[in-house]
Amino acid sequence: EPEVTQTPSHQVTQMGQEVILRCVPISNHLYFYWYRQILGQKVEFLVSFYNNEISEKSEIFDDQFSVERPDGSNFTLKIRSTKLEDSAMYFCASSTGHGYGYTFGSGTRLTVV
């Protein structure tokens, strides 16, 4: 069964450093998303991406965040200058249609120290 792949599974970084979280969505999917989940809290939407541009973003997705699809297979989330409160699980998802039938990756656990 096709799956969304995320790397790394765990990333530890110092506060103020830049991190890039990587995702390989399912190959025939057209919509891409990043969500995050702070420990013990609910999954929160960050951003959606379609046709090589951001289609929607939440209040969490401020100027410190950016997304890119550098080639035909990867989808990345960059946090420019990490803060302690950025520590969370970050999930990538992709879908074939507008909000339809997401498939999530297993997540990257980001720990900012």
Add this chain to the structure above:
Amino acid sequence: GESVGLHLPTLSVQEGDNSIINCAYSNSASDYFIWYKQESGKGPQFIIDIRSNMDKRQGQRVTVLLNKTVKHLSLQIAATQPGDSAVYFCAENSGNQFYFGTGTSLTVIP
């Protein structure tokens, strides 16, 4: 903004019994809902979905019921198994994103 909430944060059931997990949503314009299962250290896994033009949808051992009048969604798991132990989220589609509830932790007692 929209809010999706769950009535019970934890649920324990005996193996073989049926489980019912409930969810309330607030946006009456939402037209698509998904139940996800999340095991420890893993991403949300799609279980079953339902569109607002339906009241009920059945999958393998799972049934989702949608009551639009009271904005309530439930997930029924038949003959619950130890492998069903996980956190279950309902998610409500609004625009191009989903709003997730906080989750219900289901524990299956052997």
